Amino acid sequence: MSQSLDGYVDHLQIGPPGPAAFRHFVEHVRDLAGIVYGRRTYEIMRYWEEDHPDWDGRDFAAVWRSQPKWVVSRSLKSVGPNTTLVRRDYEAVLRELKARLVGEIDVAGPDLARSLTDLGLVDEYRLYFRPFVLGRGTPFCAGPRPSLRLVANDRIGEDTIRLM
Numbered sequence: 001m002s003q004s005l006d007g008y009v010d011h012l013q014i015g016p017p018g019p020a021a022f023r024h025f026v027e028h029v030r031d032l033a034g035i036v037y038g039r040r041t042y043e044i045m046r047y048w049e050e051d052h053p054d055w056d057g058r059d060f061a062a063v064w065r066s067q068p069k070w071v072v073s074r075s076l077k078s079v080g081p082n083t084t085l086v087r088r089d090y091e092a093v094l095r096e097l098k099a100r101l102v103g104e105i106d107v108a109g110p111d112l113a114r115s116l117t118d119l120g121l122v123d124e125y126r127l128y129f130r131p132f133v134l135g136r137g138t139p140f141c142a143g144p145r146p147s148l149r150l151v152a153n154d155r156i157g158e159d160t161i162r163l164m
Helices: 019-030 039-049 058-066 090-100 110-118
Strands: 034-038 069-072 083-086 105-108 127-129 153-156 160-163
Touching: 019 058, 019 153, 019 160, 034 039, 034 090, 034 110, 039 058, 039 069, 039 105, 069 090, 083 090, 105 110
Parallel strands: 034 069, 034 105, 069 083
Antiparallel strands: 127 160, 153 160
């Protein structure tokens, strides 16, 4: 998930990444074993379920659609293709996914990431910072900040820094 320099997540305020970062995310998503979303983030990402005539994002859409997805939500009634709705006992479901799937499982949604961190289910953070200061909104780290250790960093295109 991309965030502002001051640590807020707001896709509508930050906007889409630049071309190099967009290509990075195509490759990143292609290599995943699956993606777990919180409701709000999934509702934003559903944009990729339908083709849009004015798009430059066909490559990302194809890769995103091909990945298995799980959405943790008590309020959603349905989800799109290749997506499983997890309404109850998400801890057990995600522990089973982590044990069964080979490869990286992405987590998208700050509240969900915090909950999974609290349960000991997050092994690594990859933080993508964009050159914006929002000053308010949904913080990426809601609640107590996890203990982190910087392992690596890289610049992705002209507008994104990734910390690992």
